[in-house]
Amino acid sequence: xxxxxxxxxxxxxxxxxxxxxxxxxxxxxxxxxxxxxxxxxxxxxxxxxxxxxxxxxxxxxxxxxxxxxxxxxxxxxxxxxxxxxxxxxxxxxxxxxxxxxxxxxxxxxxxxxxxxxxxxxxxxxxxxxxxxxxxxxxxxxxxxxxxxxxxxxxxxxxxxxxxxxxxxxxxxxxxxxxxxxxxxxx
Numbered sequence: 780x781x782x783x784x785x786x787x788x789x790x791x792x793x794x795x796x797x798x799x800x801x802x803x804x805x806x807x808x809x810x811x812x813x814x815x816x817x818x819x820x821x822x823x824x825x826x827x828x829x830x831x832x833x834x835x836x837x838x839x840x841x842x843x844x845x846x847x848x849x850x851x852x853x854x855x856x857x858x859x860x861x862x863x864x865x866x867x868x869x870x871x872x873x874x875x876x877x878x879x880x881x882x883x884x885x886x887x888x889x890x891x892x893x894x895x896x897x898x899x900x901x902x903x904x905x906x907x908x909x910x911x912x913x914x915x916x917x918x919x920x921x922x923x924x925x926x927x928x929x930x931x932x933x934x935x936x937x938x939x940x941x942x943x944x945x946x947x948x949x950x951x952x953x954x955x956x957x958x959x960x961x962x963x964x965x
Contacts, residue, residue: 784843785814792865794824794853796844797835801895801945806844808852809833810865815873822865823951827856829864831951834871834879839896839945876941880921883949884913889958891951892923894943909937910954930961 788795789811796806797819809821812832819835856862869886872878883890894907914936915922922938948954 782814784845785811785819788843788845789813792862793845794849794856794862796849797821797840798842798844799835799839799895799945800841801839804895807833807835810862812865812867813871813873817875818873818879820867820871820873822867823948824856824861827859827861829861831954832867832949834873834947836945876921876944876947877916877918879947880913880916883947884916888913888949889954890923891948891954892921892939892944893946893948894939895945907939907943909939910957911937926957926961930957932961932963 787793792810794808794810796808798806807821808824810824811819812822813820814837817837819837819840821833821835823830823833853862869882871882880890889910889912891908891910896906909923909925911923911925911932913921914924919942920938920940921944922936925933925937927933
């Protein structure tokens with residue numbers, strides 16, 4: 780996957796499918812919003828619906844598909860006015876995970892942090908997943924105040940090493956809806 784192709788997809792607001800070499804992970808349909816050698820920032824497409832933003836680790840990407848299917852979808856998305864809504868108003872610094880988290884914290888975004896290749900035995904299916912507010916950003920890790928599936932803020936924080944993160948999501952329906960109904964720690 781070369782930078783020239785990514786620049787072209789970004790400039791044209793072309794829908795693509797991002798294929799990553801992580802077990803059990805399906806291709807990610809999205810619009811490219813920005814990239815560096817380390818990270819790729821996209822506007823996620825869920826069927827015919829823009830549903831938040833993702834930052835993914837570039838070293839996991841094996842291919843960015845833009846074939847006949849994606850080009851046909853592009854024509855439909857353009858006709859439906861969806862392509863016109865692609866973008867993000869603020870700047871996310873993609874120089875590193877640390878800088879990206881600093882941008883998201885400055886914007887006061889709740890995030891979900893995934894490690895889809897994690898060996899963590901505490902998490903379901905071996906994958907790491909935390910959702911919540913960014914509390915602290917260090918040189919090698921980020922600390923989050925996590926909330927659970929019942930909307931309770933956990934009292935303790937969760938620290939995640941940048942090396943374990945494969946994807947960060949924000950401003951999607953899941954996070955946005957949960958955020959409206961969060962409750963103080965038990």
